[in-house]
Amino acid sequence: MRFEAPESLSEQIAQHIGQRIVVRSLKPGERIQELKVAGELNVSRGSVREALLILERRHLVEIYPRRGAVVSELTVSSVNALYDIYIDLLCMLGRKVLERWAGHELNGLAAQVRNHGSLLGELSPSGNDPERVIEAGFDLVRNACGMVENPFLQETLENFRPAISRTYYMVLESRPGEAAETGALFQKLAEAAMQSDAAQLQQVIQQYGEHQRKQILTILTEENA
């Protein structure tokens, strides 16, 4: 692989390494050696350092003084901490969408939610495409963010995206039927939004988040058994 556009070199490197962490070809706890990566990608050590700072911001690596960068761990407590804050941020996003927009103005978003639900429902267990499912889910979050116009909330959610992608990827890989099951939840999400029912919307988001959290914790326990 060769990288070209100099302006976003560190971002490109970050996305390359980040993708390897999401699909777990780089394992939790694994060290990332600046010099080795720089050699493999034929880029400067400085660009790799910048990429690692970007990945730290995205919760995929941890940088320790003297020890360098390590792929962030996936443990019961780190998954719980991640889902605690992410579910809460999504609830905040849902609330803010409804504060700003009336039900009839949410037609577009609701249609997208329904389409995503159908996409999930149609996926046959054998034709599973984790990356497509994950991308569709985040497109929804991004569009909701666009409606809320809070760059801080958007950035905070974006920074959690890779870490959530990693756990969601685990679920979709080891539970091929899982994508379909979540389809129904997306229908409920669309309904709550159309009815401008903030309490219901938050309940559905929480239900969805808790469902996913439970899957991941089960998989983690199986892996460690």
Next chain:
Amino acid sequence: MRFEAPESLSEQIAQHIGQRIVVRSLKPGERIQELKVAGELNVSRGSVREALLILERRHLVEIYPRRGAVVSELTVSSVNALYDIYIDLLCMLGRKVLERWAGHELNGLAAQVRNHGSLLGELSPSGNDPERVIEAGFDLVRNACGMVENPFLQETLENFRPAISRTYYMVLESRPGEAAETGALFQKLAEAAMQSDAAQLQQVIQQYGEHQRKQILTILTEENA
């Protein structure tokens, strides 16, 4: 100024520039030139780039491809967006503290809250020390984070600290009596925590946040008049 410990060089540079942004000797919208800063501080351009990435994460600068780094703006809408998410995160923190700990286990934290309240109350308008007031407030947040043990929530709150410091600094500088006024709110915070009253705690946090937001928006309007 000279920088020495090589391991945390970029962090040191970030703190140095960050402090200048907080006290507004570097103004919102002002460009930060890598080469100039590198020359002034006698450090490499790479270290300055890393420092700017750290400051971007802390919401104090924005980095644009080709244009470089700019001190993040302070506008009505950016202040509103910042306080929307920060108040929400503090409410989340308050809820989690009460979920994990019973009232009598909160004695230490409540005492700290009360001390902070007294500190604010005792400050005479003339003897105002914005940095001490701000630091005491964030110590409280940090201790509450320590009780909740969610590294993601802690990191997210820490990353907002410099941006909140900048706005709080503005308030304390232009409203010398303001520190004392917030003392009473801290007493209410301690009471709600001791009574394990999550709804009341969130209401007090919101009240405090809204009060501060209002001050800043008023000052911004005055400055632009």
